[in-house]
Each structure stands twice: as C-alpha cells, then as structure tokens.
Amino acid sequence: MAQRSSLLARTISTLIILILILVAIAVVTKLLGSRPFERTVVEMFIRVMLVVGIYIFVGNSGVISFGHMGFMCIGAYAAAWFTIPAVMKQVSLPGLPNFLINTQLPIFLSAFLAGLLAALFALIVGRILMRLSGIAASIATFAMLAVINVVYSNWDSVTGGTGSIVGIPFYTGIWTALGGAILVVIIAYLYQISRSGLALRAGRDEATAAAASGVNIVRERLIAFVISAFVIGVAGALYGHFLGVVNPDAFYLGVTFITLSMLVVGGMNSLSGAVMGVIVISGIIQLLRWLEKGVDLGGTTLAIPNGLQEITIGLVMIVILMFRPSGLTRNREITWRFKGATKPSE
Amino acid sequence: MSRLKALGLAATFGALISGPALADDIVVGFATAESGFMQAYDKPAQDAALIRIDEINKAGGLLGRQIKVVTADTKTDRAEGAKAGLEVLDKGAELVIVSCDYDFGAPAALAAEAAGKVSFFLCAESIKAGIPGVGPHSFSSSVLAAVQGATMAEWAYNKKNARKFYRLLDTWTVYNKGICDGFDWQLPRLKDAELVGSDTFKNEDASIASQISRIKALPQEPDAIMLCTMMPGAVSAIKQIRAAGIKAPILNGSGVDGSYWLSAVPDLSNFFVPAQGSIYGDDPNPKVNEFNKKYKEVTGGDPSSQYVYPGYVLIDVWSKAVERAKSLDADAVVAELEKMKDEPTLFGPRTFTSEIHHQNKGRYLIIETTNGKPAVVDEWTISEAIPVADLLKQ
Amino acid sequence: MTALLQILFDALSLGSLYALGALGIALIFGVMRLVNFAHGDYIAFCVFALLWPSIDAAAIVFAGNLPTIILIPLILAIGAGLSVLSEILVFRRFRNANPATMMIASFALGYVLKNFLLMLFSSRPKSIDLWSNLSQQVEIAGARIPLLQVITITITIVILIALTAFLKRTRFGLEMRAAAENFTMARMLGVKANRVIMLAFAISGMLAAAIGLILATQSGTVDIQMGMSVMLVAFIATVIGGLGSLPGAVIAGFLIGGASVLMQVILPLEARPFRDAFVYGAVIACLIWRPQGLLAPKSAKQRV
Structure with missing residues (x-):
C-alpha cells in the first residue's frame, strides 16, 4: 500500500501536466477561436479519447490492435439507439426491439451504457482473442473489426445499413469533449499504476519472467481490453453527438490508421505519448489546412495546392518516425523535471 | 480559340x-x-x-x-x-x-x-x-435512386417485353440498394413479371465469377438483368457479365451514365441507363x-x-x-x-411538397448503348409515383 | 459436376490473386519483419502507370498502348523500381525499429502514394481496355471458363514454380531463405543484408505489378482503391499461413479465396451480404486453432 502511494506521488505530475495542457487548449480556443476551429478542437479531444483508449490496451500489453475502432462503432450506434426520438426510430430502424424504440435516455446515461455495451462485447470476444499474442492477435483484432463492420453495414433494419442514420441529438461541445478527454486520461493513468496495469507491463517487457512471477497475462490483457473498449465506446457515443450522423464507414480503416499513427508517432508505450501524438499530429494537419486555404503575405495570398496536405502529413510522419522510432516522447512520460523524464511507471 | x-x-x-x-x-x-x-x-x-x-x-x-x-x-x-x-x-x-x-x-x-x-x-x-x-x-x-430502378423495370416490361428479371445488387452503398428497392417496388405491379433470381456482390470484389456462375446455371437466360451498382465496381461487373457470354439486356441506375468508361468493355450492347438529360449531344x-x-x-x-x-x-x-x-x-x-408542381426545368419537371423534398416520380431519358455507342432511344415516366411511406421503409 | 468444376475455377482464380499478394507481403516480412501496408498502393501505382496523368473523366492511355512484349516487362520494372526505391528511401532507416513503428511508416508511405495518385488522376475511376480478347471463353469439361481466369491461374502457378526454383536452386534464393529463417544468423554467415533485402523488395514489387495487370485486365478499371482489398486479404493470408513461410502464405491465399467463393455459393440470399463476416470469422477460428500459422517456420516459435 505504501508502495502504491509512493508510485502515485512519483507519477502524478504526468497526469496533472497532461490535464493542464488539455485545459489550456480548450480555454485558448474558447477565447480566440472561430466556430469551425472550435469544432476542430472538439474533434481533437475525441481523438484523444480514442488514442488514449487504444493506448490502455496497446501501450500496456504491447499487442497492436487494429480492432478498437469496432468498439467506437458499437458505442456510436448504441448512442443512436438510446437517444434518437422514438418516432424517427420506428421509421428508420424498424428492426430494433420495442423497448429500445420506446426509450430515449439522457445523453450521459446513454453514453455510459454505450461504453458498457462495447465493454461487454470486448469481454465476450476478448475471452477468445486474448489467448493470442503478437501478430496473430493483431490480425484477429482486425478480423473482429471487419466482422463488426460487415454486420453493421448490412443489418439494415437495426443499423440502417451502409447509410448514415440521423436524429442523434447534437450535444458534444468543447467542454463535454474536454471533460471526456480528461476522464479518459485519468482512467488510463489509474489503470497503468494499478496492480493489473503494472503486471501487464511486466508481461509486455519480460513475458517469461512475469509468467514465472505468477502474472496471468491472458487475464490482465482481458482487463485492459475491456477497459479500453469501454473508453472507446464512450468516445464513439460522444462522436455521434458531435457529428449528428453515424455511418459504419466512419469507424473502419481510415480512423483505425489515423489513430494508430497518432499513438505510434507520439510514443506507444507512454500515456504522454498517446496524448501528445494526437495534439502534435492534429496541430500539423490544421496548420497545413490553413496553408491550403491560403495565407496572406503582404497582399499576396500564398496557398499550397489542394491535396498536398495529405501528402505532407504522411511525409512528416515518416520523418518523425525515422528520427524518433519510439515516438516523440521516446516512450517516456512527461514529468515536472522536463530534462530527465523518468521511464514509464517505474 | x-x-x-x-x-x-x-x-x-x-x-x-x-x-x-x-x-x-x-x-x-x-x-x-x-x-x-x-x-x-x-x-x-x-x-x-x-x-x-x-x-x-x-x-x-x-x-x-x-x-x-x-x-x-x-x-x-x-x-x-x-x-x-x-x-x-x-x-x-x-x-x-x-x-x-x-x-x-x-x-x-x-x-x-x-x-x-x-x-x-x-x-x-x-x-x-x-x-x-x-x-x-x-x-x-x-x-431518387428508387425511381431509376422502377423506371427501368417498367420501361423494360413495356418496351422490351421483359418478363423474367434477374436482380444483382452491390451492397456497397445506399444508392445501390435504393435502385434495387425501386425495382422491387415496381416488379409486383407489372402483370406476369417475375423475379427468376437474385444475388449480391461487393463493389470491391475482384471477381464476381460465382455470381455469374449462378446466372448461367438458370434454365434459360433472363429477359433482363437489373444491375444495382455504381463506379468503380460497375465496370468490372459489366465486363465480367459480358465476358461470360451473357447477352441479356442489362438495366442500370444513372450512376453508370457516361462514355468515359466504355473503352473498358469494347462493343458493349443491349445496355440501358436512365438519365435526366443526354450528354451525348442528342437530347x-x-x-x-x-x-x-x-x-x-x-x-x-x-x-x-x-x-x-x-x-x-x-x-x-x-x-x-x-x-x-x-x-x-x-x-x-x-x-x-x-408549391412547385411539375415545375419545368431543362432537365425534367420538379415537384416538391411539404412531405417530400425530392422526386419520387420523374421523367427519364432511356440511353441505350449499342456497339459501344450510347444514344437516347426513349423517354419514360413511371406511371405511379413511389409512395413516401414505401421509400422511408426501405 | 460442371457446377463443381465452375466453383473450383472461380475459387482458384480468386485464390491466385490473394496468393500472389500474400507472397509479396510474406517475402518482405521474411527478410525484415515488416508488414508492408503500402503494398496495396504499389498495386494501384502500377496500374496507374498505364495511363498518362490527367484529372479528366476519360483515361488517356499511354503505356497501356505499348505492345504486350514491352508493356509487361515495363510495368513489372515499375513495380520493382517503386518497391526498391521505397526500401532505399524509407524502410532502410527502420531496420532496427520495432514492428509497430515500421508498420505505421509503411502505412504513411502508402498514404503518401495514394494521395499522390489522387492529385495526378483525381478519384474518379478510369477505364482501360487491356487485352480484352482474353475475355473470351474456353470450354473445359463442360464448364465455360473465361480465358483470363485460366491465364491468371496458369500465371500464378508458373510464378510459384519459378520462385520456388529461384529460392531453392540459386545462391540468391538460398541467401534469401536463410535470411527469412534467421536474419541475424544469416548475416553472421556472410549473407549481404542489403542485397537480399533489395532483392526481396524487387520481387515483391513485381508481384504487385502482376496483380495490378491481372486486376486491370479483369475489371477494365483503374482505381485508387484497387489494391486495398487484395492487400488486406493477402496480409491475413500471410499470418494464417505462418509469418515468414512462403508456401504457407500461398496456401492460405488459396484457402481464403476458396472460402470466399464457397460462402457466396452456399449462403442463402439473406445471408450473402454478410459473406465477409463469415470469412473473417473463419480467419479468427483458424488463428485460435493454429496461432503460429498453418506452416510456421521454426524461427517463428516463441521460446516461452
């Protein structure tokens, strides 16, 4: 117990710094930003939730997962089922069971239930998948994502098929998204200093030694898998309330790769890496988009051609990884002592 | 100049x-x-x-x-x-x-x-x-996409004397499903018309060989194939259907209008597309x-x-x-x-009501491609507007 | 019987594509533990090389008009060149990085390639008429098979035999197999790492080009996305086959192709849109059954 509290004392600064950074971004945006810019920041906070959610599993276990956006899909659709007005559901989603058609829950309760549904699904699937490790586990999670995508794209009466479903109330603004991001960062932090989190990290770094010390890697992995599924399910729900439409296509390969890239570019074995990866990549993308629209330089507008933004961001990612193969944070946590950052969760 | x-x-x-x-x-x-x-x-x-x-x-x-x-x-x-x-x-x-x-x-x-x-x-x-x-x-x-499917079915029934229809749906998009939904709505309204078979594929499928084998396994070639798909998979599907020696008329949605892709299927014939206006200079x-x-x-x-x-x-x-x-x-x-009712525009009349802000009935030109050359051959308006309730159900 | 033969041919021709793709991915994985997500974009790049850059709807066919005898080597060379170039410019610097970093780097490279093509050609799929006389049918034991299917299957078998001979009979091949089995050990025994890796990339690029040519001929379409689905299945096939095992990758490629065709045939109409869910379900089952893959090379076994 004493050890735990000293661990807490040594690492809490990371949590505080990360939260302060997020709050600072939100406050500055609120003071200075335009409406479209505010939406960019909201989207970024949701991405923080997603990437930190992936980190809870991937960072702690060392197993790359391609499947986590499946939980986002489950969460977003669950939020749609819980919050769309009954009249609209009868028409657009007639296959839903009656009790679902007739319920319309408050947004926070619905988001919580959406997370639970994703977690439940993860618990069931994870019992099978978590037995695998390495690349086989990665492929299995990808197969899981593909199955979720195919089912949600074709089960027309319950999900509306490949089309978007609408009628989800707009809710997620900058403060909700900030709250979500902070909450997720806290969850991730608490998990990684928990007994299970430490055991899983031990298993990641030294599988044999950890197993010999009585760590049940499969069980710890399952715990991380379920927690991360819950977090991403909630993020999916908030995303639905942010965009007002959900569509299976939005939760497939595109978002899988962008979130994984953010995680790896930031540094996949540290919480700071997950958060900073999102902030840095989102920042660069936004900068390039401004350039694409054109910048006024003493009367002449300088603009880069449309489409160059995507090419540049790809190149920037390659270059960052070339020089920092373990990510911008070098897999370490940010602490008060900026010079000599400590290793994660030591 | x-x-x-x-x-x-x-x-x-x-x-x-x-x-x-x-x-x-x-x-x-x-x-x-x-x-x-x-x-x-x-x-x-x-x-x-x-x-x-x-x-x-x-x-x-x-x-x-x-x-x-x-x-x-x-x-x-x-x-x-x-x-x-x-x-x-x-x-x-x-x-x-x-x-x-x-x-x-x-x-x-x-x-x-x-x-x-x-x-x-x-x-x-x-x-x-x-x-x-x-x-x-x-x-x-x-x-609406559904109008395209319904138009093709009714037109082929009346003008091509088609009775035995085959339906091939690419499940990729709502647009594709919409065409087939309109077709499904129209078919029971055509006396003696029957669906002799139905199948699905995915736009990204590299090969639709097994779907084609299923058509070929029919006792006799259908009078028309309703193909509900869009680019880019459409070209591949059409090419493979024709390559397999199936010569039946192919009915489509407007998504495959245009001559830019016809070079991929040389000498394509018996191929029908509904269009709001002709880009081929013969409107x-x-x-x-x-x-x-x-x-x-x-x-x-x-x-x-x-x-x-x-x-x-x-x-x-x-x-x-x-x-x-x-x-x-x-x-x-x-x-x-x-208030607009059959408001004339260059590309067919438009009607909006407080119930529907879209066209559930519309005049279409029928474009037939013969030996790789598309041309307007007919004009068709479905006899009955597709009810809004049916459209929403789909 | 005829129907059965038809199914067999359908399965073989789809499986051929996946097998060629899986082989391309397995080769690279074997020598440098890299899962190359840019492979699908190599395929698209090679197909676009047939055209002249233009964002008009109608394609301007350029290289595609060359006589076959020049066209095929040219496209294969483009595939090999692109692949080797990406090794020199990008992947070489990631030799010691962990697999996740390499994977993301390859994805970023693919993203750059894709958006580069998008800028030059726009997203509208283009059409091309490549060897359309291959679309005619041949009759084999009562089943009518498009000539292209026969050729695809034949080409795949020829490539497989040639590659096997190359790997088994030549010094390069021996070095490559040694490197795939245990790279560090091979280097210590005097295998030149750069040469082997570049060769693997070149062959992998040529395989991508071959897939591109087959896809373009079959579909008549040139599209930004066209390598994507083959690449994903090939990637899965590589793992199911046993990462690093070339025969395993090929067998798994054919198995997935076969499963896909079989599902399309036996599933009832209502379930057919869910075909891929069944295929991927089978993939998970297969992984649980044999986590190391169907034919796992000895080096892939965990020592725990």
Whole structure:
C-alpha cells in the first residue's frame, strides 16, 4: 500500500501536466477561436479519447490492435439507439426491439451504457482473442473489426445499413469533449499504476519472467481490453453527438490508421505519448489546412495546392518516425523535471 | 480559340468567388469537396450551378441583387464537412449547397438546418437527403435512386417485353440498394413479371465469377438483368457479365451514365441507363445541347455524366422560389419551393411538397448503348409515383 | 459436376490473386519483419502507370498502348523500381525499429502514394481496355471458363514454380531463405543484408505489378482503391499461413479465396451480404486453432 502511494506521488505530475495542457487548449480556443476551429478542437479531444483508449490496451500489453475502432462503432450506434426520438426510430430502424424504440435516455446515461455495451462485447470476444499474442492477435483484432463492420453495414433494419442514420441529438461541445478527454486520461493513468496495469507491463517487457512471477497475462490483457473498449465506446457515443450522423464507414480503416499513427508517432508505450501524438499530429494537419486555404503575405495570398496536405502529413510522419522510432516522447512520460523524464511507471 | 474563351469564363468564375462582397450581395455557400474522393463527383455539378448563377447575375441578379459565391472544402471528410458548413454560414450564406452524396453532405446540411438556412444537396439520390435525414429546410434537386430502378423495370416490361428479371445488387452503398428497392417496388405491379433470381456482390470484389456462375446455371437466360451498382465496381461487373457470354439486356441506375468508361468493355450492347438529360449531344431538348456546349466552354471539357445537371437545376428552382417569395427568408423560400408542381426545368419537371423534398416520380431519358455507342432511344415516366411511406421503409 | 468444376475455377482464380499478394507481403516480412501496408498502393501505382496523368473523366492511355512484349516487362520494372526505391528511401532507416513503428511508416508511405495518385488522376475511376480478347471463353469439361481466369491461374502457378526454383536452386534464393529463417544468423554467415533485402523488395514489387495487370485486365478499371482489398486479404493470408513461410502464405491465399467463393455459393440470399463476416470469422477460428500459422517456420516459435 505504501508502495502504491509512493508510485502515485512519483507519477502524478504526468497526469496533472497532461490535464493542464488539455485545459489550456480548450480555454485558448474558447477565447480566440472561430466556430469551425472550435469544432476542430472538439474533434481533437475525441481523438484523444480514442488514442488514449487504444493506448490502455496497446501501450500496456504491447499487442497492436487494429480492432478498437469496432468498439467506437458499437458505442456510436448504441448512442443512436438510446437517444434518437422514438418516432424517427420506428421509421428508420424498424428492426430494433420495442423497448429500445420506446426509450430515449439522457445523453450521459446513454453514453455510459454505450461504453458498457462495447465493454461487454470486448469481454465476450476478448475471452477468445486474448489467448493470442503478437501478430496473430493483431490480425484477429482486425478480423473482429471487419466482422463488426460487415454486420453493421448490412443489418439494415437495426443499423440502417451502409447509410448514415440521423436524429442523434447534437450535444458534444468543447467542454463535454474536454471533460471526456480528461476522464479518459485519468482512467488510463489509474489503470497503468494499478496492480493489473503494472503486471501487464511486466508481461509486455519480460513475458517469461512475469509468467514465472505468477502474472496471468491472458487475464490482465482481458482487463485492459475491456477497459479500453469501454473508453472507446464512450468516445464513439460522444462522436455521434458531435457529428449528428453515424455511418459504419466512419469507424473502419481510415480512423483505425489515423489513430494508430497518432499513438505510434507520439510514443506507444507512454500515456504522454498517446496524448501528445494526437495534439502534435492534429496541430500539423490544421496548420497545413490553413496553408491550403491560403495565407496572406503582404497582399499576396500564398496557398499550397489542394491535396498536398495529405501528402505532407504522411511525409512528416515518416520523418518523425525515422528520427524518433519510439515516438516523440521516446516512450517516456512527461514529468515536472522536463530534462530527465523518468521511464514509464517505474 | 475555345481555350481562350474558357479562360475568360474561368476568370468570370474567379471574380464570382473571390471578388469583394458588397453588403447588398446575396451569398450562396458551397460546402463541397475540393479534394479527396468526392471531389470528382462534386466539381461537375458545382460548375453547372456556377453557370446558372452566372446567367442570373448577367440577367440582373436575384431580387435585383448580385449573387456572390463562397466556398469551403469538406476534404471528403464528415467532420470537416460540418466545419465547412459552419464556415460558409459564418460568411453569410443564405443557401448552403452540400456534397453530392448524402453521407458526406449531411453534416454540412445539418449545420445549415441548425442555423435555419435552406440547404440543397448537389445530386444526392437518397430519400434521406431532405426532410427525413436533415430537416424541413433541406432539398435535393436530383431524382431518387428508387425511381431509376422502377423506371427501368417498367420501361423494360413495356418496351422490351421483359418478363423474367434477374436482380444483382452491390451492397456497397445506399444508392445501390435504393435502385434495387425501386425495382422491387415496381416488379409486383407489372402483370406476369417475375423475379427468376437474385444475388449480391461487393463493389470491391475482384471477381464476381460465382455470381455469374449462378446466372448461367438458370434454365434459360433472363429477359433482363437489373444491375444495382455504381463506379468503380460497375465496370468490372459489366465486363465480367459480358465476358461470360451473357447477352441479356442489362438495366442500370444513372450512376453508370457516361462514355468515359466504355473503352473498358469494347462493343458493349443491349445496355440501358436512365438519365435526366443526354450528354451525348442528342437530347430531344435542344436547350440541353446548348447547355452542354456552354459547359464545355466554361470548364474545357464535355459533361462526363448526367450528374452535372442537378447542380444547374438546384440554382434554377431555388432562385425561382426566391423571386416568388420576394424574400430570402428560409421559411418563405421553402413555402414557395413546396408549391412547385411539375415545375419545368431543362432537365425534367420538379415537384416538391411539404412531405417530400425530392422526386419520387420523374421523367427519364432511356440511353441505350449499342456497339459501344450510347444514344437516347426513349423517354419514360413511371406511371405511379413511389409512395413516401414505401421509400422511408426501405 | 460442371457446377463443381465452375466453383473450383472461380475459387482458384480468386485464390491466385490473394496468393500472389500474400507472397509479396510474406517475402518482405521474411527478410525484415515488416508488414508492408503500402503494398496495396504499389498495386494501384502500377496500374496507374498505364495511363498518362490527367484529372479528366476519360483515361488517356499511354503505356497501356505499348505492345504486350514491352508493356509487361515495363510495368513489372515499375513495380520493382517503386518497391526498391521505397526500401532505399524509407524502410532502410527502420531496420532496427520495432514492428509497430515500421508498420505505421509503411502505412504513411502508402498514404503518401495514394494521395499522390489522387492529385495526378483525381478519384474518379478510369477505364482501360487491356487485352480484352482474353475475355473470351474456353470450354473445359463442360464448364465455360473465361480465358483470363485460366491465364491468371496458369500465371500464378508458373510464378510459384519459378520462385520456388529461384529460392531453392540459386545462391540468391538460398541467401534469401536463410535470411527469412534467421536474419541475424544469416548475416553472421556472410549473407549481404542489403542485397537480399533489395532483392526481396524487387520481387515483391513485381508481384504487385502482376496483380495490378491481372486486376486491370479483369475489371477494365483503374482505381485508387484497387489494391486495398487484395492487400488486406493477402496480409491475413500471410499470418494464417505462418509469418515468414512462403508456401504457407500461398496456401492460405488459396484457402481464403476458396472460402470466399464457397460462402457466396452456399449462403442463402439473406445471408450473402454478410459473406465477409463469415470469412473473417473463419480467419479468427483458424488463428485460435493454429496461432503460429498453418506452416510456421521454426524461427517463428516463441521460446516461452
């Protein structure tokens, strides 16, 4: 117990710094930003939730997962089922069971239930998948994502098929998204200093030694898998309330790769890496988009051609990884002592 | 010479977009894709819309005021789409024109709806692009996908004497499903017509060999194959069907209109597409052919498919509604739009009601491709509008 | 019987594509533990090389008009060149990085390639008429098979035999197999790492080009996305086959192709849209059954 509290004392600064950074971004945006810019920041906070959610599993276990956006899909659709007005559901989603058609829950309760549904699904699937490790586990999670995508794209009466479903109330603004991001960062932090989190990290770094010390890697992995599924399910729900439409296509390969890239570019074995990866990549993308629209330089507008933004961001990612193969944070946590950052969760 | 002219007209567009906005100008905002996947589909219709705006401005403007265009790029991304919608609204847009596809256009349209402004989809053909999927101020100027399927079924039944139909659905998009839904709605209304078989595939399938084997296993070749798909998978499917020696007429949605892909299937014949207007220079309405010429002068190329036309139609019907309402007030404009019944446009009549802001019945040209040459062969309007209740169920 | 033969041919021709793709991915994985997500974009790049850059709807066929005898080597060379170039410019610097970093780097490279093509050609799929006389049918034991299917299957078998001979009979091949089995050990025994890796990339690029040519001929389409689905299945096949095992990758490629065709045939109409869910379900089952893959090379076994 004493050890735990000293661990807490040594690492809490990371949590505080990360939260302060997020709050600072939100406050500055609120003071200075335009409406479209505010939406960019909201989207970024949701991405923080997603990437930190992936980190809870991937960072702690060392197993790359391609499947986590499946939980986002489950969460977003669950939020749609819980919050769309009954009249609209009868028409657009007639296959839903009656009790679902007739319920319309408050947004926070619905988001919580959406997370639970994703977690439940993860618990069931994870019992099978978590037995695998390495690349086989990665492929299995990808197969899981593909199955979720195919089912949600074709089960027309319950999900509306490949089309978007609408009628989800707009809710997620900058403060909700900030709250979500902070909450997720806290969850991730608490998990990684928990007994299970430490055991899983031990298993990641030294599988044999950890197993010999009585760590049940499969069980710890399952715990991380379920927690991360819950977090991403909630993020999916908030995303639905942010965009007002959900569509299976939005939760497939595109978002899988962008979130994984953010995680790896930031540094996949540290919480700071997950958060900073999102902030840095989102920042660069936004900068390039401004350039694409054109910048006024003493009367002449300088603009880069449309489409160059995507090419540049790809190149920037390659270059960052070339020089920092373990990510911008070098897999370490940010602490008060900026010079000599400590290793994660030591 | 035409290149020079094109440059000149392009300059006019440039002025339309970047010229200084006067307080008196009416602002029309395009929240469409200028990059990414949807760009190739948004740009042609947007150019057509700009042509109509230019015509209106040259003729003295709308309510005596000039129309000024502002744009924002959705980057073919849903979240960016919502931002683009806000951006043009912040620039004072009275009308927000959004991406061609319902899924990509909806976020921007929802932003316009929340701001109480009228929004138009460039060419969306889903029932959701309008009241059910956005709200009471949202419209689409194209014709529903279901009407295309229903039109082809009824036309083939009457003019090609087709009785035994086969249905092949690509499950990729709502548009594809929409065509087949319209076909399914129409078929039971045709006496003695029967469905001899049905199958699905995926647009990205590298090979549809097993689907073709199933058609070939039928005791006799069907009278017509209803093919509900779109680019790029359509070309592959058509090519493979013909390569397998199946010669039955193929009925399609408008998504495969255009001659740009025909080189992939040399000497394609017995192939039918519904279109709102002909891009092949043989439209029964000479004004359409004039428009095609104008489009070429402005953009430097012929229209690539009929999906250019809805852009022109939308500015046309919106500006008429504004003139009739004598106001830009969204509710007043919507009320005038909803009074339109068989309103003539260059590309077929348009009807809007308080129940549906889309066309559930429409005049289509039937384009037949023979030996790789498409040409208008007929014109068809389904005998009965598809009821809104049926459309929503699908 | 005829129907059965038809199914067999359908399965073989789809499986051939997947097998060629899996082989391309397995080769690279074997020598440098890299899962190359840019492979699908190599395929698209090679197909676009047939055209002249233009964002018009109608394709301007350029290289595609060359006589076959020049066209095929040219496209294969482009595939090999692109692949080797990406090794020199990008992947070489990631030799010691962990697999996740390499994977993301390859994805970023693919993203750059894709958007580069998008800028040059726009997203609208283009059409091309490549060897359309291959679309005619031949009759084999009562089943009517498109000539292209026969050729695809034949080409795949020829490539497999040639590659096997190359790997088994030549010094390069021996070095490559040694490197795939145990790279560090091979280097210590005098295998030149750069040469082997470049060779693997070159062959992998040529395989991508071959897939591109087959896809373009079969579909008549040139599309940004066209390598994507083959690449994903090939990637899965590589893992199911046993990472690093070339025969395993090929067998798994054919198995997935076969499963896909079989599902399309036996599933009832209502379930057919869910076909891929069944295929991927089978993938998960297969992984649980044999986590190391069907034919796992000895080096892939975990020592725990």
